[in-house]
Amino acid sequence: xxxxxxxxxxxxxxxxxxxxxxxxxxxxxxxxxxxxxxxxxxxxxxxxxxxxxxxxxxxxxxxxxxxxxxxxxxxxxxxxxxxxxxxxxxxxxxxxxxxxxxxxxxxxxxxxxxxxxxxxxxxxxxxxxxxxxxxxxxxxxxxxx
Numbered sequence: 001x002x003x004x005x006x007x008x009x010x011x012x013x014x015x016x017x018x019x020x021x022x023x024x025x026x027x028x029x030x031x032x033x034x035x036x037x038x039x040x041x042x043x044x045x046x047x048x049x050x051x052x053x054x055x056x057x058x059x060x061x062x063x064x065x066x067x068x069x070x071x072x073x074x075x076x077x078x079x080x081x082x083x084x085x086x087x088x089x090x091x092x093x094x095x096x097x098x099x100x101x102x103x104x105x106x107x108x109x110x111x112x113x114x115x116x117x118x119x120x121x122x123x124x125x126x127x128x129x130x131x132x133x134x135x136x137x138x139x140x141x142x143x144x145x
Contacts, residue, residue: 025131027052029112034127038120047115055108062101069094 028034029048040048072090076083113121 028127037127038116038123040120044115048112051108051111051115055104055111058104059101059108062097062104065097066094066101069097 027049029038029040029045034040035045069090073087073094076087076090116124
């Protein structure tokens, strides 16, 4: 029973990591190669900064809530006697917290998408696809070895 619960928790952690990889990492609009590739204007960069700064506090709080609940799950699993109802309660809270974090990140991305022109978005979309494919490529290479 405990092994199944541990596996379920690990799957939750892995799925959260996979969702995070679907979003652009960091302040991508400030990276020289991205600015050059997308031909971002200084006005666009400033507007993207404003969107990021407006979302920053909410994102920090949402990430902290997820991390606290992950710690709570680990602590509960480390107990001598696993309390299934308590783990279920924390898991439900963690799922909701991850959903809130993902929604806030997504809405920030939507706002940022509104700053980009269609051609810039297409290039950005291609970049996101490359970022998402990298871990899969690395995993396939390791499996071949």
